[in-house]
Amino acid sequence: MALQRWIFGLSTFAIGAAAIALDGDVRGEGDHSGYAPVQPIAFSHRLHAGELQIACQYCHYGAETSRHAGIPASSICMNCHQVVRAGMDAVLAEKAAAELEQRQVRPVESVELRKLYDFLALDSELKPLPGRAPLAVPWQRVHALPDFVYFDHRAHVSRGVACETCHGQVQAMERMRQESTLSMGWCVACHRASSPALGTAAGAPDGPRLEEHVSTDCVACHY
Numbered sequence: 001m002a003l004q005r006w007i008f009g010l011s012t013f014a015i016g017a018a019a020i021a022l023d024g025d026v027r028g029e030g031d032h033s034g035y036a037p038v039q040p041i042a043f044s045h046r047l048h049a050g051e052l053q054i055a056c057q058y059c060h061y062g063a064e065t066s067r068h069a070g071i072p073a074s075s076i077c078m079n080c081h082q083v084v085r086a087g088m089d090a091v092l093a094e095k096a097a098a099e100l101e102q103r104q105v106r107p108v109e110s111v112e113l114r115k116l117y118d119f120l121a122l123d124s125e126l127k128p129l130p131g132r133a134p135l136a137v138p139w140q141r142v143h144a145l146p147d148f149v150y151f152d153h154r155a156h157v158s159r160g161v162a163c164e165t166c167h168g169q170v171q172a173m174e175r176m177r178q179e180s181t182l183s184m185g186w187c188v189a190c191h192r193a194s195s196p197a198l199g200t201a202a203g204a205p206d207g208p209r210l211e212e213h214v215s216t217d218c219v220a221c222h223y
């Protein structure tokens with residue numbers, strides 16, 4: 001599916017206000033792999049990173065240069081969703097229905113994207129609603145190390161450790177979930193199996209131990 005298909009001639013109005021689902025599972029103690037809280041907007045990595053092939057760092061641009069990969073602000077979404085206001089299937093279905101009923105094509109707006117526009121306080125023509133301030137989307141955090149652990153994306157991503165090594169097949173996830181345990185054993189096993197000069201020589205946490213490996217000193221990860 002090409003993004004270019006969307007650049008032309010999509011004009012839409014609003015249909016219906018959105019109900020905002022804010023439930024998220026409670027995160028308990030211990031191993032959180034598999035944790036996948038419901039998000040306030042049904043954002044799909046499978047669609048964006050998989051089908052549309054948008055690069056991870058288009059949205060998570062901090063990953064290579066800073067400690068945190070970061071969650072994108074809504075303005076990044078609006079680079080596309082100012083124009084793309086519904087899924088391709090819904091747009092095509094409306095076109096077909098209009099043809100069959102011999103009437104004008106009506107504008108289509110996605111219920112999920114309406115939630116984004118509501119957070120941004122935008123009306124049916126995507127103009128700011130008077131008297132309403134935009135709100136950040138309250139995305140539910142999925143991964144969370146304890147405060148006493150130091151982790152830095154830059155150290156890993158700039159050394160060529162791929163996102164998938166730690167986060168799994170994100171391109172296939174309809175809803176984001178934690179793939180790895182994020183336990184101390186998981187971190188240390190990969191450090192033992194990785195060469196500091198070449199990044200991950202073994203590539204996987206269950207690879208061989210190396211003579212000269214990435215630091216497993218307590219202070220590397222604990223202040």
Ligand code: HEC
Nearest residue numbers: 043048049054055056059139141142143163167170171176
């Ligand atoms: C179009 C923007 C966009 C792209 C492209 C994208 N993401 Fe995301 N990502 C988000 C948003 C928004 C969230 C927060 C909502 C959620 O968790 O689904 C998120 C959440 C995440 C999280 C969980 C964050 C947490 O709370 O712990 C991870 C991990 C992640 N993305 C990895 C990736 C990887 C890896 C890729 C590429 C394969 C990628 N993302 C591509 C927008 C994007």
Ligand code: HEC
Nearest residue numbers: 056060063068069070143144145151156157161162163166
């Ligand atoms: C070596 C393992 C590893 C790699 C490689 C990695 N991550 Fe992460 N990621 C983590 C851990 C661990 C956390 C939780 C950090 C915390 O709680 O402080 C995390 C958290 C995140 C988050 C939540 C927000 C944040 O910044 O903490 C996002 C988004 C994310 N990763 C995206 C990515 C993307 C995109 C890539 C590839 C460019 C990537 N990660 C590569 C381990 C990794």
Ligand code: HEC
Nearest residue numbers: 006042043072076077080084086087088089110111112113
């Ligand atoms: C680079 C362009 C691009 C960016 C950036 C982008 N999207 Fe999308 N998104 C699309 C396209 C294109 C579609 C429609 C795909 C289709 O169904 O044909 C889409 C579809 C969606 C849908 C599904 C609509 C439906 O009901 O079918 C949601 C929800 C969504 N995006 C949310 C977001 C959010 C939230 C962000 C920001 C974190 C974001 N998108 C960033 C291009 C983008």
Ligand code: HEC
Nearest residue numbers: 150151155159165186187190194196199200214215220221
């Ligand atoms: C898949 C392999 C892998 C996993 C999993 C992994 N790391 Fe790393 N880590 C590396 C590599 C490779 C480096 C780069 C070493 C270098 O640049 O010399 C690194 C570097 C670091 C550094 C910088 C150390 C230094 O001496 O500069 C810290 C801190 C760190 N990792 C913490 C963590 C923590 C905390 C976790 C678990 C939450 C973790 N890592 C999980 C492979 C991994």
Ligand code: HEC
Nearest residue numbers: 030146149182183184187188191215216217218220221222
């Ligand atoms: C490569 C990173 C890394 C190194 C090196 C490391 N730790 Fe940890 N440690 C972690 C992570 C991640 C956790 C959190 C585990 C969790 O939340 O399940 C942790 C948790 C702990 C805890 C809390 C109890 C527990 O087991 O959850 C203690 C105590 C601890 N580490 C001590 C040490 C000591 C002592 C050393 C040196 C011998 C060390 N760590 C080296 C990453 C590391």
